[in-house]
Amino acid sequence: MKRDKISNAVIRRLPRYCRHLAALRREGVERISSSALGDKMGLTASQIRQDLSCFGEFGQQGYGYNVGTLYQEIREILHLNQQKEGILIGVGNLGRALLRNFRFADSGIHLAAAFDVAPECIGTEVNGVEVLDAAGLANYLDDHDISVAVLTLPARFAEETGRLLIEHGIRGIWNFTSVDFEAGEDHADVVVESLHFSDSLRVLSYLIGAF
Amino acid sequence: MKRDKISNAVIRRLPRYCRHLAALRREGVERISSSALGDKMGLTASQIRQDLSCFGEFGQQGYGYNVGTLYQEIREILHLNQQKEGILIGVGNLGRALLRNFRFADSGIHLAAAFDVAPECIGTEVNGVEVLDAAGLANYLDDHDISVAVLTLPARFAEETGRLLIEHGIRGIWNFTSVDFEAGEDHADVVVESLHFSDSLRVLSYLIGAF
DNA sequence: TAGATTGTTAATCGATTAACAATC
DNA sequence: TAGATTGTTAATCGATTAACAATC
Numbered sequence: 403m404k405r406d407k408i409s410n411a412v413i414r415r416l417p418r419y420c421r422h423l424a425a426l427r428r429e430g431v432e433r434i435s436s437s438a439l440g441d442k443m444g445l446t447a448s449q450i451r452q453d454l455s456c457f458g459e460f461g462q463q464g465y466g467y468n469v470g471t472l473y474q475e476i477r478e479i480l481h482l483n484q485q486k487e488g489i490l491i492g493v494g495n496l497g498r499a500l501l502r503n504f505r506f507a508d509s510g511i512h513l514a515a516a517f518d519v520a521p522e523c524i525g526t527e528v529n530g531v532e533v534l535d536a537a538g539l540a541n542y543l544d545d546h547d548i549s550v551a552v553l554t555l556p557a558r559f560a561e562e563t564g565r566l567l568i569e570h571g572i573r574g575i576w577n578f579t580s581v582d583f584e585a586g587e588d589h590a591d592v593v594v595e596s597l598h599f600s601d602s603l604r605v606l607s608y609l610i611g612a613f
Numbered sequence: 614m615k616r617d618k619i620s621n622a623v624i625r626r627l628p629r630y631c632r633h634l635a636a637l638r639r640e641g642v643e644r645i646s647s648s649a650l651g652d653k654m655g656l657t658a659s660q661i662r663q664d665l666s667c668f669g670e671f672g673q674q675g676y677g678y679n680v681g682t683l684y685q686e687i688r689e690i691l692h693l694n695q696q697k698e699g700i701l702i703g704v705g706n707l708g709r710a711l712l713r714n715f716r717f718a719d720s721g722i723h724l725a726a727a728f729d730v731a732p733e734c735i736g737t738e739v740n741g742v743e744v745l746d747a748a749g750l751a752n753y754l755d756d757h758d759i760s761v762a763v764l765t766l767p768a769r770f771a772e773e774t775g776r777l778l779i780e781h782g783i784r785g786i787w788n789f790t791s792v793d794f795e796a797g798e799d800h801a802d803v804v805v806e807s808l809h810f811s812d813s814l815r816v817l818s819y820l821i822g823a824f
Numbered sequence: 825t826a827g828a829t830t831g832t833t834a835a836t837c838g839a840t841t842a843a844c845a846a847t848c
Numbered sequence: 849t850a851g852a853t854t855g856t857t858a859a860t861c862g863a864t865t866a867a868c869a870a871t872c
Binding site: 620622623657658659660663673674675676 | 838840848
Binding site: 409411412446447448449452462463464465 | 862863864865866867870871872
């Protein structure tokens with residue numbers, strides 16, 4: 403177990419391991435070798451062993467890995483079992499879609515509240531999550547221990563809201579706006595994870611090529 | 614201009630160049646050097662010049678790059694100016710959010726139709742896009758030249774629908790389900806671009822670390 | 825025991841960075 | 849012209865793959 407600096411490439415593969423192991427477990431598979439898992443995931447056996455060895459020794463010679471154990475280990479590594487409080491900002495179509503359908507709990511997040519500016523939205527409840535007035539966001543953050551903010555508001559408000567979140571001690575921002583929160587600045591410890599829809603679709607556009 | 618094999622790392626940076634150049638253009642900036650653009654984007658000047666040289670010679674010694682020209686060049690590279698026909702499958706909360714708010718045209722996609730199974734949804738129109746009966750999907754694909762399918766349906770239908778799409782000649786799948794469309798199989802030429810929300814949030818969970 | 829499969833070290837491959845001649 | 853900045857070649861760095869002794 404070496405705990406140096408885990409490369410980004412490895413980190414991004416962890417949730418995939420998690421998903422595939424969960425599926426194996428559901429199928430009742432008890433053990434799996436690095437090569438079998440590699441076939442399933444489109445990775446080499448070597449890479450899997452290398453990846454896992456960043457975090458510990460989870461396998462056994464001649465046997466392979468126990469699916470259930472490895473699954474739990476990876477959940478631990480990702481801190482999925484440690485519940486973190488989160489808020490969602492911007493209850494538009496996308497925000498609402500996430501509130502209704504996305505299983506935040508499966509990623510270790512409990513949504514404590516949602517925020518919006520629209521009077522007809524404030525005070526309502528979506529899937530058990532109360533929608534509060536965005537004007538009270540700063541105070542709310544001061545009064546509660548919130549780790550993660552989900553940003554699903556219009557791009558033009560993203561920069562300003564991001565700044566406010568950082569000033570009031572947020573630890574991570576799950577960013578659905580097209581804004582790039584650039585290089586650290588004062589609060590280099592805040593993590594921003596962005597899902598840029600249009601970047602993704604444009605990559606697809608590139609990959610399907612010309613006609 | 615070398616047209617070998619463009620690496621994935623470079624391809625994923627192209628939409629970012631596109632976004633940053635668009636912003637510069639909006640701000641009225643006419644020219645920019647690789648080092649200034651690098652500062653803005655958090656890349657080295659070297660990397661930017663290396664990236665762009667995969668596609669051509671867009672700069673000028675002692676001057677830098679013309680923002681407008683480079684922007685258009687990158688749009689060309691991504692085929693954003695070539696309109697492709699697309700359909701969206703699964704008009705739930707997320708599908709509806711995309712239909713209403715996402716600017717498909719900005720990524721070169723025209724949404725020709727949407728599909729769902731719910732009787733109360735079929736026949737309606739969302740933001741000018743007609744919702745058709747998913748039972749007629751195969752026939753529709755045979756009758757129209759559709760390049761891209763947006764998958765926003767429940768995970769349990771993803772596999773089956775993906776197969777159908779591939780059989781009926783789709784070129785790209787923009788996948789919002791948690792299903793991994795694995796390794797090529799028969800139709801290795803079909804491109805699948807996935808946005809795995811939960812993978813993304815779990816990476817964030819890892820990065821913010823323990824308490 | 826013999827076969828299987830690990831964790832790790834070494835070799836290879838690929839991507840990023842640095843250096844610099846060319847030239848606007 | 850002198851200064852700036854490109855495109856490209858070479859050097860470095862990092863990630864993936866291969867090999868293998870250890871051992872279940």
